[in-house]
Amino acid sequence: MDRYDKQILAILQEDATVPVAEIGERVGLTATPCWRRIQKLEEAGLILKRVALLDADKLNAGVTVFVSVRTSQHNLKWIRQFHGLMASIPEVTELYRMAGDTDYLLRVVVPDITAYDRVYKKLIQGAELADVSSSFAMEQIKYTTALPLDYA
CATH class of the missing domain: 3.30.70.920 (Lrp/AsnC effector binding domain/regulation of amino acid metabolism (RAM) domain)
Structure with a gap:
């Protein structure tokens, strides 16, 4: 895992809805190599799944x-x-x-x-x-x- 992978993971941990093109731009890659890296991270099991974090208070589970x-x-x-x-x-x-x-x-x-x-x-x-x-x-x-x- 190199610095690109770490930067990609950091971005996805903060917001998994960031478009691949924007992730690539932020880490210094074009969209295609960035997408390939994300796929490899998923295949390697580093990215387990992508979820939405909900507001416990608004769901009356605070x-x-x-x-x-x-x-x-x-x-x-x-x-x-x-x-x-x-x-x-x-x-x-x-x-x-x-x-x-x-x-x-x-x-x-x-x-x-x-x-x-x-x-x-x-x-x-x-x-x-x-x-x-x-x-x-x-x-x-x-x-x-x-x-x-x-x-x-």
Whole structure:
């Protein structure tokens, strides 16, 4: 990956709707070689997909809850069941398996505490859990989907 690829990725991370000709102009390439580079980045799996980022507040999903989950079950059957449960709850927007005291960390988006309580009940009814701890975000200071490109 050279500087052109990094510049192209930086532009696409900010706005995937920028026309190829404009991307090429901004990085110093004509449209055709720029398009070929984008295609190669997609084929290589560096560009996974192009999406629209939505305004959570305008969609009445402005409350973010970080949920720490611990379990005493550490077997494949439980893992598959838990992962399936998480996939079935649209309010769970991120799910991480962790090292340390917490087994899983979830990011949940909802309109209010009542809606979160419904998610919480789905969680505790759908999986055998040792502990569930919830932290409500008071303010979002930084949010980005852009990955750092200096390590590529």
